[in-house]
Amino acid sequence: MSARRDRRRQAIPAAARVVPPSGFTARLTLFSAATMAFLAVFALAMSMATGRIADRWSDELARTATVRISAPAAQMAAQTAAVLAVLDATPGVASARALTADEMQVLLGPWFGPDLPLASLPLPQLVEVVEAPAGIDAEGLRLRLSAEAPGAVLDDHARWRRPLVEAAARLRLLAMVSLALITVTTAAMIVLAAQAALAANVQVIRVLRLVGARDQFIARAFVRRFTLRALVGAAAGVAAGLVALFVLPAASTADSLMADFGFSGAQWLAPLAIPLLAGLVAWGATRASALTMLRGIR
Amino acid sequence: MGRGRQGQGARVIELQSVAMNYGGGELFADVSLKLAPGSFQFLTGPSGAGKTTLLKLCYGELVPSAGQVQLFGQEVREMRRDDTARMRRRVGVVHQDCSFLDHLPLAENVALPLTVAGRAADAAELSELLAWVGLAPHAQALPPQLSGGERQRAALARAVIMAPDVILADEPTGNVDWEMSLRLLTLLVELNRMGKAVLIATHDLNLIRAAKSQVSARVLRFQNKRLQVAGADL
Numbered sequence: 001m002s003a004r005r006d007r008r009r010q011a012i013p014a015a016a017r018v019v020p021p022s023g024f025t026a027r028l029t030l031f032s033a034a035t036m037a038f039l040a041v042f043a044l045a046m047s048m049a050t051g052r053i054a055d056r057w058s059d060e061l062a063r064t065a066t067v068r069i070s071a072p073a074a075q076m077a078a079q080t081a082a083v084l085a086v087l088d089a090t091p092g093v094a095s096a097r098a099l100t101a102d103e104m105q106v107l108l109g110p111w112f113g114p115d116l117p118l119a120s121l122p123l124p125q126l127v128e129v130v131e132a133p134a135g136i137d138a139e140g141l142r143l144r145l146s147a148e149a150p151g152a153v154l155d156d157h158a159r160w161r162r163p164l165v166e167a168a169a170r171l172r173l174l175a176m177v178s179l180a181l182i183t184v185t186t187a188a189m190i191v192l193a194a195q196a197a198l199a200a201n202v203q204v205i206r207v208l209r210l211v212g213a214r215d216q217f218i219a220r221a222f223v224r225r226f227t228l229r230a231l232v233g234a235a236a237g238v239a240a241g242l243v244a245l246f247v248l249p250a251a252s253t254a255d256s257l258m259a260d261f262g263f264s265g266a267q268w269l270a271p272l273a274i275p276l277l278a279g280l281v282a283w284g285a286t287r288a289s290a291l292t293m294l295r296g297i298r
Numbered sequence: 299m300g301r302g303r304q305g306q307g308a309r310v311i312e313l314q315s316v317a318m319n320y321g322g323g324e325l326f327a328d329v330s331l332k333l334a335p336g337s338f339q340f341l342t343g344p345s346g347a348g349k350t351t352l353l354k355l356c357y358g359e360l361v362p363s364a365g366q367v368q369l370f371g372q373e374v375r376e377m378r379r380d381d382t383a384r385m386r387r388r389v390g391v392v393h394q395d396c397s398f399l400d401h402l403p404l405a406e407n408v409a410l411p412l413t414v415a416g417r418a419a420d421a422a423e424l425s426e427l428l429a430w431v432g433l434a435p436h437a438q439a440l441p442p443q444l445s446g447g448e449r450q451r452a453a454l455a456r457a458v459i460m461a462p463d464v465i466l467a468d469e470p471t472g473n474v475d476w477e478m479s480l481r482l483l484t485l486l487v488e489l490n491r492m493g494k495a496v497l498i499a500t501h502d503l504n505l506i507r508a509a510k511s512q513v514s515a516r517v518l519r520f521q522n523k524r525l526q527v528a529g530a531d532l
Contacts, residue, residue, distance in 0.1 A: 020401035212387035213414035
């Protein structure tokens with residue numbers, strides 16, 4: 001047992017061994033880093049999920065447009081044909097077709113019921129436009145439509161897209177704020193643990209100063225220890241978080257947040273940055289605490 | 299061990315008209331002191347006279363309330379913290395309380411000045427040093443396992459491992475019997491013969507008398523808040 005302890009001690013560089021192993025500050029750092037990393041995984045997953053949903057909704061709406069033709073019944077067919085001809089000649093339009101009466105019935109059914117007398121109502125004719133990936137010049141198309149079919153109005157879905165994108169952006173912002181709060185809280189916890197460790201080792205620090213240790217040397221011994229603990233704790237927290245995400249039950253609704261919650265493809269690598277960030281935070285927080293405390297000892 | 303830095307200036311430590319105040323009261327004033335290479339001096343006086351404080355001024359742990367302290371030619375108030383650290387590698391201090399890092403074995407504690415300077419201890423030289431202070435069998439013992447005398451000798455070994463120019467010892471024989479006191483004194487006299495400046499704070503007049511039979515020592519005494527050269531009564 002003693003031989004094993006000796007071997008373990010010898011594996012640590014001499015400069016790091018000058019700080020005695022401490023109990024509760026080590027556990028506090030490990031536990032807080034692990035907990036915060038676990039929460040960070042979920043905040044990151046939330047951020048990425050909302051990003052993906054926003055992109056998808058925005059993309060789906062952005063790739064379609066609708067032309068609404070309001071014209072007297074006698075002119076409806078002619079204006080519809082004119083609109084289709086304009087769309088056919090418009091760059092960026094992949095396809096365009098006028099909705100049939102049955103499709104109109106399906107669209108209006110949820111609001112007016114299944115027995116809607118469609119033929120007797122002065123409804124506008126809708127033309128569905130599917131855009132090519134390059135997209136269309138909406139303003140140019142509007143001008144051409146107004147010249148060829150005065151009753152045609154182009155709706156490129158911008159007014160639907162904007163609130164969805166805004167909502168998703170706010171969710172993403174919330175997730176980012178959560179990540180920032182987690183980072184700050186981790187730093188605060190590590191500062192507290194580091195200060196406790198420094199205070200408990202003030203006699204050690206005095207001896208080190210007495211024999212000619214520079215502040216950087218003393219700070220490095222503490223920084224190394226807390227950085228390693230934060231790294232190990234955060235790695236454990238990330239592993240637990242990823243396992244929890246992995247076993248999360250899948251939601252059936254395709255467009256729900258739950259269905260998209262988690263990471264996709266290369267995004268699974270993103271949580272690996274959390275331990276590195278925790279290590280960086282621990283390094284900075286411990287170094288600042290140590291150097292501040294050391295200034296009080298000559 | 300014998301790598302002294304003699305010839306780097308006539309004085310390694312110099313205090314000029316130094317005063318020290320604690321909590322509004324004057325501890326001592328108008329104290330001047332010069333530690334030249336190869337000198338051997340005792341600092342004596344009643345408890346609370348300021349012996350330990352004076353030693354702390356000599357290695358920059360305290361700055362004086364008035365006057366000047368020059369350590370290796372540099373005014374202590376103008377030293378940056380790294381300068382202070384580097385200066386302390388040239389001053390070996392044996393503290394009254396012999397503080398060690400209790401979690402490290404004796405050998406690592408003795409080699410600590412080398413470790414903090416980024417140098418590896420030569421195992422043979424370290425063994426030789428421990429043997430010189432009679433602690434070779436205790437190399438792997440932890441400091442709390444050592445007796446008072448062993449701790450004093452370990453502190454002396456730690457103080458000299460960097461081959462410092464000055465040895466400052468604060469009551470180095472305070473916790474040991476007379477036989478051990480003489481042994482420690484002999485070690486300090488040996489170091490002085492290697493060219494080190496030695497300043498020992500003590501109230502043990504027998505130790506001073508014993509030293510004077512071995513080496514030419516000057517005795518300084520705190521009296522009425524002033525430092526005076528002691529006369530023949532010592």
